[in-house]
Amino acid sequence: MTETTVAGVLAELAALEEPGVRAVNENHGDDHGVNLGKLRALAKRLKTQHELARGLWASGDSAARLLAILLCRPKAFERAELDAMVREARTPKVLDWLVNYVVKKSPHAEQLRVAWSADPDPVVASAGWALTTERVVKRPEGLDLPGLLDVIEADLKAAPGRLQWAMNSCLAQIGIEHAGLRARAVAIGERLRVLEDYPTPPGCTSPFAPLWIAEVVRRQAGRPAPA
Structure with missing residues (x-):
């Protein structure tokens, strides 16, 4: 062109x-x-x-x-x-689209996930955590999920902006997708209180991990919403 x-x-x-x-x-x-x-x-x-x-x-x-x-x-x-x-x-929008529409479809996604997750640039690291969350949901085999929770528990509270959001999403998805680790994921969220006060419109799910996990698990089980 x-x-x-x-x-x-x-x-x-x-x-x-x-x-x-x-x-x-x-x-x-x-x-x-x-x-x-x-x-x-x-x-x-x-x-x-x-x-x-x-x-x-x-x-x-x-x-x-x-x-x-x-x-x-x-x-x-x-x-x-x-x-x-x-x-x-x-x-944010360019990074989000790039990771979701391009990197996730790339044959290099796993290599980049590993490299980016440990990058000192928090924006780059957030892309690595987004790819990790994708694996937690779709291809968890080979991931050290308890180890991920260790890292989240240690680093989530102090993580800046987008990196905190990406790590919190990973925490929630571990709790949603992996019942054996759900109690620990909820406990981490309860202790750290990250995004507890995030403004959430009516009808939307809170990004506060304990509420997020509980709501999605409830929907998956087909249970009615609490009164």
């Missing part, structure tokens, strides 16, 4: 910019103003174009990077490319 094509797509994205959308996104740490429904519609029209995706990512624009994630071929990236991309993805 030529630079002109990349420039043309960037111009389309600029035309989709809405100040109201940007204001809402900025409240969540994101820095673009493109409605995601419209961005997905543009991706559907453009279809998969891996080299165009690379060019859009290189622009550094967050909306362009989200579009790039939808246009790329996840398995076409080398491990070093994905590592660099995660280190460049500093806004």
